[in-house]
Amino acid sequence: MKRVNYILMALAFAFSGCFSDLDPISKSDLSPDQFFKTEKDVKAAVSGVYAHLENLHHAYGGSNLNPCYATTDEFTCSWGDSRWRIWRDLTWTPTTGDVTKFYNLNKITEATNMIFRAEAVDMDPDLKDRYIAEMRMVRAILAWYQYRFYGPVPVILEQGHGSDYRPERPTKEWMVDFLVSEAEACAAILPKTYDAGDFGRMTKGIAYMLELKVYMNDHQWQKAAEVSKKIMDLGVYNLQDTYASVFHIDNEMNDEIVWAISRTPSRGNHWLAHVYPYDYVSLAGNSVQRWGGFKVPWDIYDRCFTEAQDGRLEVLWSEYPINADGTMKSMRSDIGALPVKYSEDPAGAGTLHGNDWIIWRYTDVLLSRAEALNQLSGPTQEATDLINTVRSRAGVSQISKDDFTKESLNDYILDERFRELYLEGHRRDDLIRHGKFIEKAKERGVDYASEKHLLFPIPQWQLDQDPDFPQNPGY
Incomplete structure (x- = not known):
């Protein structure tokens, strides 16, 4: 079916050249023939930026999703090769290729360059604003992936740096503020939905969903509750009648999907x-x-x-x-x-x-809101109603707030998230957020699991380029 036209990366590179996150093109060095000239140029650049996300989401070894489930208790693999043992046993190092390959800041810098070039094009201003907002959202999601895996990382947002530029590592507070402010700014521009032919493009709901992910990760429960309500109030998303139908080939583009990769x-x-x-x-x-x-x-x-x-x-x-x-x-x-x-x-x-590869679903919104409300006020009727909405679709028994404490309902929500979202790429974040990632690793025999495994190491090649760049603790 027709979706976002993800043009091969070579097409984007034809416009952009090869970028380094430590050596972005300087505005003063750009000649007129390096700028985009037409709306078609900008559209091709947008497609190239989207392609970065497509290339991260698949099932093969090296997928962005692998560390999200293969490091956790929800996954096991019949193949005995080292690629899967490294994830399961948490035995990665700063030179482990399957771990360090996700540290790829040049994709973020490339998006920044595409945004800069698009700004100079004389075209329909509303369409240009939307295209730029789409690229900013892709850039923010790429930065979010880096943050989840490595902690705060440099995000190049401007032009004019020379080849010797070595950005400092930002603080956690800067990273969270950047992700949230970008999502908010883009949400103000992006549409709620597109026609079927453009399904998969960045939307207002995806922008709010990124905010929700950031707030949940940061334990900002009140803000998480607020932005989850924004998503619900969009009036765009609903649960499907059956669980299996969400993923069925005959029911693609259904309105439970917040974001999917074509x-x-x-x-x-x-x-x-x-x-x-x-x-x-x-x-x-x-x-x-x-x-x-x-x-x-x-x-x-x-x-x-x-x-x-x-x-x-x-x-x-x-x-x-x-x-x-x-x-x-x-x-x-x-x-x-x-x-x-x-x-x-x-x-x-x-x-x-x-x-289509489903990344974020409406059930995640409902269960995240329930968790945030429980963290704020303990078991409430709204929190258990949200959980029961998900359970009702599954055809299983309902729960009562009177049967839980704040702590036991929090544990129950974690289990419900597994039941609903298993192997969709959420479990690592969920276990870390609930303080159970190390505990679950030890339960499966990884006795040496420790705080250091909550982040992956900064690649050795990054430290070789910039010896002053801080390595993550424990590596």
């Missing part, structure tokens, strides 16, 4: 290939690759999914078909359940399925 069979979603066992047989007769790697461990599955009628289990399988006649094979002798989640794409083949 995929087509030629630019595929490879999730199912990572999940399906080697002897799986598609009852629909679809062509699928079967590598049999990703699992949800039985201990968290059995602890959290205690109601057999839970609709979320429709796409978290404890058994699977091995014959076209429907013969089923149990997963109980294996290391975990199958997080199928996305439906098969009849137009896909092998590893390539066209399901």
Whole structure:
């Protein structure tokens, strides 16, 4: 289906050149022929900036999502290679490529350069403002990803630095303020929605969602409660009737999705290939690759999914078909359940399925608001009503505020977030926010887990370039 036209990065580079986060192009050095000249130039630059986000979200090793679930208790993998053991066992170092590869500030600087160049173009002012707001939002999301993994990092927001420029590491307060102020400024410009052909572009809801993520991470509960209400009051988002339908190929662009990355069979979603066992047989007769790697461990599955009628289990399988006649094979002798989640794409083949990659959903808004309200006031009717809205869609029992303390409801929300959002890239942040990341690592045998593992190390190559740049504690 038609979405944002993510032009190959080479097209963006044709306009922008190769940028270094430590050596941005100086305004005084730009000649007239380096500026964008037309609306078409700006549109191509926007597509190039969006492509950075597309390239970060996939299932292969090296995805931005890998450290978000593979370092936690919600994930295990049948493959014994070192790539997955490093995440599980928290054994990364400042020279571990799969960890340091996400430290990529030049993408942020490139977005800054694209914004600067777009500002000089004579074109429809409203459209230009929107394009620039889109690029600023992509830049802010890229900076948010860096912050989640490495802590505060330099964000180049201006031109005119020479080749010897070495930015200082900002404070946490500066980083939080930057992310929130950028999101607020962009929310004032961006539309609530687009036509279907532009589904996936930055919206007001995505901007507010970034704010919500930042406030939750920073334990600013009152502000988190306020911005979650802003998202709800947009009147754009609603829960789907069933959990499985959220991820079904026939229900793309549904109004539970706050943000998704466009995929087509030629630019595929490879999730199912990572999940399906080697002897799986598609009852629909679809062509699928079967590598049999990703699992949800039985201990968290059995602890959290205690109601057999839970609709979320429709796409978290404890058994699977091995014959076209429907013969089923149990997963109980294996290391975990199958997080199928996305439906098969009849137009896909092998590893390539066209399901859009869902990043942020409305259920996350509801559960985040419930958590923020509980942190502010303990169990309230509104907080439990929000949780029950999510549970009602899943077809499971309702909860009462009278059965909880503030602490026990907080723990319950963490479990509900797993039940609802498993393997969508939230668990690492959730465990860190709840103060349980180290505890859960030790429960699975990583006895040396410590505070240092809450952040990844600054890459050694960064320190080699700038010996005065501070390394994260413990590395």
